[in-house]
Amino acid sequence: MSFDSRNSITRRTMLLGTMGVLGGLAGCQVRPLYSEAKQTRHLLASIAFSDAGDRVGQVVRNRLIFLAAGGQGEPAHPDYIVNLTVSSSVAEVLPTQSSSSLDAGRVVVRGDYILKKAKEGTVLRIAHRQAVALVDFPGQEFAKLRAIRDAENRAANELAELIAADLSAVLTR
Numbered sequence: 001m002s003f004d005s006r007n008s009i010t011r012r013t014m015l016l017g018t019m020g021v022l023g024g025l026a027g028c029q030v031r032p033l034y035s036e037a038k039q040t041r042h043l044l045a046s047i048a049f050s051d052a053g054d055r056v057g058q059v060v061r062n063r064l065i066f067l068a069a070g071g072q073g074e075p076a077h078p079d080y081i082v083n084l085t086v087s088s089s090v091a092e093v094l095p096t097q098s099s100s101s102l103d104a105g106r107v108v109v110r111g112d113y114i115l116k117k118a119k120e121g122t123v124l125r126i127a128h129r130q131a132v133a134l135v136d137f138p139g140q141e142f143a144k145l146r147a148i149r150d151a152e153n154r155a156a157n158e159l160a161e162l163i164a165a166d167l168s169a170v171l172t173r
Helices: 003-026 037-045 055-069 141-171
Strands: 047-049 080-095 102-117 123-136
Touching: 037 047, 037 055, 037 141, 047 055, 055 080, 055 102, 055 141, 080 141, 102 141, 123 141
Parallel strands: 047 080
Antiparallel strands: 080 102, 102 123
16 A cells, blocks of 8 residues: 555545544534523522422422522412322332241332413423332331331432422423
């Protein structure tokens, strides 16, 4: 091979590689994570949440209000309304080898929600999210009830964070 043919192959390879990189970068839609933080905070602060049906639903609702408004509470005149339905269940797993008792379980908190514009009633998002918290069941009944409640609280807080992130993504589009 001559020196010129090696140069042309190297040039072609460099050109194709550069075009491939530029083509890949052209398809990216990268934006800074916190660039629109004030606008996002303002949009989230204009959301009102529906009333809760039970204790776990109230934990999710309270956490959502805190995450959305930064501790300021719900707005008097909301721009958006979220109809939230929360349910929880406890499943016992892992039976012990020596007895028929169950030592561990999981708490699943599910949330279905509908995001609407307050004035028009236009539905922006219908979604379902769930969070799971693992729990160990002690021998005492009160301790078992308290462990389940603690797991429900952990899962409810996690669910609220998932929903808040989803609402933020929908509203900033």
